Every structure is written in C-alpha cells, then in structure tokens.
Amino acid sequence: MNFADRDPALRPLLDRVLSADDRARVEPLLAELGELAAGELDRQAALADANPPQLVQYAPDGTRIDEIAFHPAHDRAAAIAYERFGLAAMSHRPGVHGWPTKVPHTVKYALSYLYVQSEFGMACPLSMTDSAARILRLFDPERYAAEIAALSSTDPEIRATGAMFMTEKQGGTDVGRTETVATDQGTHWTLTGKKWFASNPSADVVLTLARVPGQGDGTRGLGMFLVPRLRPDGTRNAIRIDRLKDKLGSKSIASGEVTLDEAYATPVGQLTDGFRQMAEMVNVSRLSNAMRATALMRRAVRESIDHTRERHVFGKPLFDQPLMRATLLPMIIDAEAALHLVVEAAARLTEADAGDAAARELVRVLTPLAKHTLCKRARSVTGEAMEIRGGNGYIEDWVNPRLLRDAHLGSIWEGSSNVIALDVLRCMRRQAAHRTLADTYGDRVAETRERWERLRTKGDALLELPPEEQEMRIGRYADELTRAVMETLLYEQGAHEARTTGNGRALLVARTCTALLDDPDTPPRTALDHLAELAEGGHIPLETAEEPAAHARAAHA
Structure with a gap:
C-alpha cells in the first residue's frame, strides 16, 4: 500500500498549486514517503506508541543527568522525518532534496501530511524545531547562525531539535501571568522558574519567555530567551526535568514538567518584543496542528473505506449499505x-515570507480558522471511524484508538478551541478579517458568492454587538468562515480538473460540500451513487457532477 497513491485529492491538488518544477521535484518524495507511511513507518509508530519515553534522572553514581530514553522505533521514525526527508530543514535553506531555493511550505506540509498519517507524535518536535529555526532567522539571525544551521541540518551527527517552553501552572493560556524570572549576568542571562508543560524537554535549543525586571507587567514584561541544553563550556545546563506527563495520546514523544534553576540563557531579538516573537512561533505551530488533524482524518477515512469494503453484513459489503454510505460521505x-485549506494556508505563508503584506494578513486569520475547525472535526471523524470498525476499533491491535487519542490533542495544544475562536475575533476587531476573507474568496467562484455576502453582513453585525455577545457567538461564526473558505477552494479545484482533465470528480466533491452545508440531513443522491469514485478516485462525467447543484436548489425551494 502507498498512502499517496490511495489519496484521490493530494496529487491533483499539487498539480494545480505547484510550479511545474516543484511538482516534478516532489513526486518521487510523495511516492517514497507514501510507501513508508503505509509500511515501515506505520510499524515503527505503533511500537513507539506502545513503548513511551522514560525519564532517567540519575546516573548509576547518583549524578543528576535528566536524560530521556527513547525506544529504537522512536529513533527510526525521527531519522525518517529529520534526516531522510528533512521536514524540519526544508523551509530554512536551499539544497534540501535538490531545491535551488527554500522548499515551499506547500511541499513541506504535503509531505508532513503523509508522514503524520502514521506517526502523529513526532510532528510535535518537528514543528517546534522548524518553528524555532524560523524565529531565530526572523528575529536574530546573526547571533544564532550556528543554532539555525543545526536546527535545519539533516546530518545525524550535527542536527539539533527545538522546543518551546511557555506554559506555566498558574498561567496556562494567560501567558501574561508568567513568573519565570530572567536575571542579567553581564555576558549572559539566567532564568529561574517552572514550566508546567514542556514537550521535547530534552531539546538542544529551547525558546521560552521570562519576566525581565523593570519591563512592566503582563505580556509586555516578557522577553524571549534561548536556553541551550548544554552551556558553552559543554556542561549540562540547569534544566531539571521533574517528571514526564502520562498523556492520553502523542505517546511516542516526551512531554514533561521542567524547572529552570538559574539556567544559562541568551536573549532573542529585542527583549521588549518577546511575546510578539513567541506569537509568531505559536501561529506557525497552529498551522501544523491543522495539518496533523487533516492527516488523522485522512487516515481514519482510509481505514473506514477499507473496512467497509471488506466487511459483509446481511449479504453485501458494508460500503454498499445506504446508512453506511450516508455516514462515510461527510467524512470523505x-x-x-x-x-485544501491546509495547502491554501501554506501557499499564503510562502507568499507572506516573500514579503507579500496581503498574504501575511490573510494567513494571520486562515491559521486560527484552520486549527479551530479542523482539529474539532478530526475528533469526530476519528471517533466515527472507530465506531465503523465496531468492537475491533476499540482494540489497541488496530490503529483507531491511537488516531482517536491523538486527535484530541489538536484542540488543546497551542490554544484550545475557545482560545482560537477568540483569536479569530481579535483578527476581526483589529483588521476586519471577515471582510478580508470575503474580499479574497467572495468573487473567486460564482457558487459561493452569495454565502460570502451573507457572512460579510453577519460579521459586521457581530462586531456591532456588546463584547460579551461577540465572544459567545464567535465559535459558530468561525466555523462558518472556515467552511466557506474550504467550499470555495473545492470549487476552484473542481473547475481546474474539469477544464484540464474533463473529470467531474472534484466538482462533485465541491457540489456535495455545498449540499451538506445547506442541508446536512439530506446527502445528495448523486454523491451517494458515486461514493466509490469520491472515496478512491476515478472518472465522473461533468454532467453528473452538476446534479447536486439542482438538489441544493430544490432543498431551498
């Protein structure tokens, strides 16, 4: 099996959004990683999940060492990600896989999407390593040239991993309550405090926030610091790992509670910009969360399709049972x-990094929208997939329990759904983000123009409400915005494939999306009749793809 070959949407989407040269370069990587994800990587991921990391606090002679012991399966999965495919390196330097420039974010997220369909946990340190290199490049590239080189290396002898220590017990989401204190020692700083949730606590390069004396209260008083695992003289830094978390999911990687006991640190960028710099790191990590949720949904759908095709009930395959088809359709x-949404956000991020101010404004709102809606939806899709498999879906011999456990993480890390929805509201208040979205996507395709006008008006009305009312309503409105963006992107893909290949499959996906948005209780008959092509890929006549539009108009009549 090959996960890239079994995905009906991935290659056609990349055909449209990538240049011809980039598309040609990525093809052998898709083929190789798709096969690994469906085979060796999947086996290693299951082993790593069943054998979580162990904290070794003391050496035999009693010396405090605070090391983490990983199962060999974890190390093999890490080598595939960091070394063979350079997933943490490709955004930061030319030359990875022969690219003459930095690899576009679209390529990175497409490859990561295949990887995460088997190994979810590793995507956390991968994302933090990628994000740490990004922050150092953006805000202090000369001082940290060596660290950037190590974080973006594929050489197993020199590559480094990154981490972000931000959460404190008393603060959580309220980062302004951070109590870790920074002390200026002249040649460097020392940090003293406790971090309550620190993933990849044995990282080589840690970025964290600490309170700078005299700089003020709240987030304005926070500076960003780099805390290395080793001091410049090679001795172990004063980072004490107090214990590892016993997590519901993401078991292949370590998360712990950490004490910084006058730990050696150096400032990153301007100390007065600490929170703003960390927000940049968090926003990119949120897009990674959305990608991971998408990968989990795709794997859950794949498992459900395969199971229902093989399982016969009352004389015919489950896949052919009417209620099962109606269950599978919205998942697909x-x-x-x-x-489509993740690839769109990644493309806009590439443009923003090239200096496009409009793209930067757009990706600022696309990212929280994607995380808010996709991470929530992944929880229900993976849960539905578990139920579809029946009793076996609840047994650890199968992948479903791991998918479900991991899916719950996306709606929590880097901000819970409510926090993310409030971030969308912040974007609306500060930059009329709902209007930016309507201006960007409202005229792209005729089929969604009316929906975008309604959403523009609804967003304007929401901002006229008292602040408490705005906050109460933003969650549902954020979902509506997200789904309108996805609907628009599906129509763009449908039109492209209709024009270039004469295949109506992608157009039927878009029409079905509209029908389900308008009337979720009545799945369109045409889509149900062509579920095999929607699930696996295949040719659908263009005239057939138009039929759900008539269905939707009839439903509104």
Whole structure:
C-alpha cells in the first residue's frame, strides 16, 4: 500500500498549486514517503506508541543527568522525518532534496501530511524545531547562525531539535501571568522558574519567555530567551526535568514538567518584543496542528473505506449499505476539504515570507480558522471511524484508538478551541478579517458568492454587538468562515480538473460540500451513487457532477 497513491485529492491538488518544477521535484518524495507511511513507518509508530519515553534522572553514581530514553522505533521514525526527508530543514535553506531555493511550505506540509498519517507524535518536535529555526532567522539571525544551521541540518551527527517552553501552572493560556524570572549576568542571562508543560524537554535549543525586571507587567514584561541544553563550556545546563506527563495520546514523544534553576540563557531579538516573537512561533505551530488533524482524518477515512469494503453484513459489503454510505460521505468530503485549506494556508505563508503584506494578513486569520475547525472535526471523524470498525476499533491491535487519542490533542495544544475562536475575533476587531476573507474568496467562484455576502453582513453585525455577545457567538461564526473558505477552494479545484482533465470528480466533491452545508440531513443522491469514485478516485462525467447543484436548489425551494 502507498498512502499517496490511495489519496484521490493530494496529487491533483499539487498539480494545480505547484510550479511545474516543484511538482516534478516532489513526486518521487510523495511516492517514497507514501510507501513508508503505509509500511515501515506505520510499524515503527505503533511500537513507539506502545513503548513511551522514560525519564532517567540519575546516573548509576547518583549524578543528576535528566536524560530521556527513547525506544529504537522512536529513533527510526525521527531519522525518517529529520534526516531522510528533512521536514524540519526544508523551509530554512536551499539544497534540501535538490531545491535551488527554500522548499515551499506547500511541499513541506504535503509531505508532513503523509508522514503524520502514521506517526502523529513526532510532528510535535518537528514543528517546534522548524518553528524555532524560523524565529531565530526572523528575529536574530546573526547571533544564532550556528543554532539555525543545526536546527535545519539533516546530518545525524550535527542536527539539533527545538522546543518551546511557555506554559506555566498558574498561567496556562494567560501567558501574561508568567513568573519565570530572567536575571542579567553581564555576558549572559539566567532564568529561574517552572514550566508546567514542556514537550521535547530534552531539546538542544529551547525558546521560552521570562519576566525581565523593570519591563512592566503582563505580556509586555516578557522577553524571549534561548536556553541551550548544554552551556558553552559543554556542561549540562540547569534544566531539571521533574517528571514526564502520562498523556492520553502523542505517546511516542516526551512531554514533561521542567524547572529552570538559574539556567544559562541568551536573549532573542529585542527583549521588549518577546511575546510578539513567541506569537509568531505559536501561529506557525497552529498551522501544523491543522495539518496533523487533516492527516488523522485522512487516515481514519482510509481505514473506514477499507473496512467497509471488506466487511459483509446481511449479504453485501458494508460500503454498499445506504446508512453506511450516508455516514462515510461527510467524512470523505471534510477530509478532502481540510487538505485544501491546509495547502491554501501554506501557499499564503510562502507568499507572506516573500514579503507579500496581503498574504501575511490573510494567513494571520486562515491559521486560527484552520486549527479551530479542523482539529474539532478530526475528533469526530476519528471517533466515527472507530465506531465503523465496531468492537475491533476499540482494540489497541488496530490503529483507531491511537488516531482517536491523538486527535484530541489538536484542540488543546497551542490554544484550545475557545482560545482560537477568540483569536479569530481579535483578527476581526483589529483588521476586519471577515471582510478580508470575503474580499479574497467572495468573487473567486460564482457558487459561493452569495454565502460570502451573507457572512460579510453577519460579521459586521457581530462586531456591532456588546463584547460579551461577540465572544459567545464567535465559535459558530468561525466555523462558518472556515467552511466557506474550504467550499470555495473545492470549487476552484473542481473547475481546474474539469477544464484540464474533463473529470467531474472534484466538482462533485465541491457540489456535495455545498449540499451538506445547506442541508446536512439530506446527502445528495448523486454523491451517494458515486461514493466509490469520491472515496478512491476515478472518472465522473461533468454532467453528473452538476446534479447536486439542482438538489441544493430544490432543498431551498
């Protein structure tokens, strides 16, 4: 099996959004990683999940060492990600896989999407390593040239991993309550405090926030610091790992509670910009969360399709049972729509990094929208997939329990759904983000123009409400915005494939998306009749793909 070959949307989407040269370069990587994800990587991921990291606090002679012992399966999965495919390196330097420039974010997220369909946990340190290199490049590239080189290396002898220590017990989401204190020692700083949730606590390069004396209260008083695992003289830094968390999911990687006991640190960028710099790191990590949710949905859909085709009930395959088809259809549509949104956000991030101010404003709101909606939807899709498999879906011999456990993480890390929805509201208040979205996507395709006008008006009305009312309503409105973006992107893909290949499959996906948005209780008959092509890929006549539009108009009549 090959996960890239079994994905009906991935290659056609990349055909449209990538240049011809980039598309040619990525093809052998898709083929190789798709096969690994469906085979060796999947086996290693299961082993790593069943054998979580162990904290070794003391050496035999009693010396405090605070090391983490990983199962060999973890190390092999890490080598595939960091070394063979350079997933943490490719955004930061030319030359990875022969690219003459930095690899576009679209390529990175497409490859990561295949990887995460088997190994979810590793995507956390991968994302933090990638994000740490990004922050150092953006805000202090000369001082940290060596660290950037190590974080973006694929050489197993020199590559480094990154981490972000931000959460404190008393603060959580309220970062302004951070109590870790920074002390200026002249040639460097020392940090003293406790971090309550620190993933990848044995990282080589840690970025964290600490309170700078005299700089003020709240987030304005926070500076960003780099805390290395080793001091410049090679001795172990004063980072004490107090214990590892016993997590519901993401078991292949370590998360712990950490004490900084006058730990050696150096400032990153301007100390007065600490929170703003960390927000940049968090926003990129949120897009990674959305990608991971999309990968989990795709794997869950794949498992459900394979199971229902093989399982016979009352004389015919489950896949052919009417209620099962109605159950599978929205899962298939949402997984495909999610992929389009992640790739769109990644493309806009590439443009923003090239200096496009409009793209930067757009990706600022696309990222929280994607995380808010996709991470929530992944929880329900993976849960539905578990139920579809029946009793076996609840047994650890199968992948479903791991998918479900991991899916719950996306809606928590880097901000819970409510926190993310409030971030969308912040974007609306500060930059009329709902209007930016309507201006960007409202005229792209005729089929969604009316929906965007309604959403523009609804967003304007929401901002006229008292602040408490705005906050109460933003969650549902954020979902509406996200789904309108995905619907628009699906129509763009449908039009492209209709024009270039004469295949109506992608157009039927878009039409079905509209029908389910308008009337979720009545799945369109045409889509149900062509579920095999929607699930696996295949040719659908263009005239057939138009039929759900008539269905939707009839439903509104």
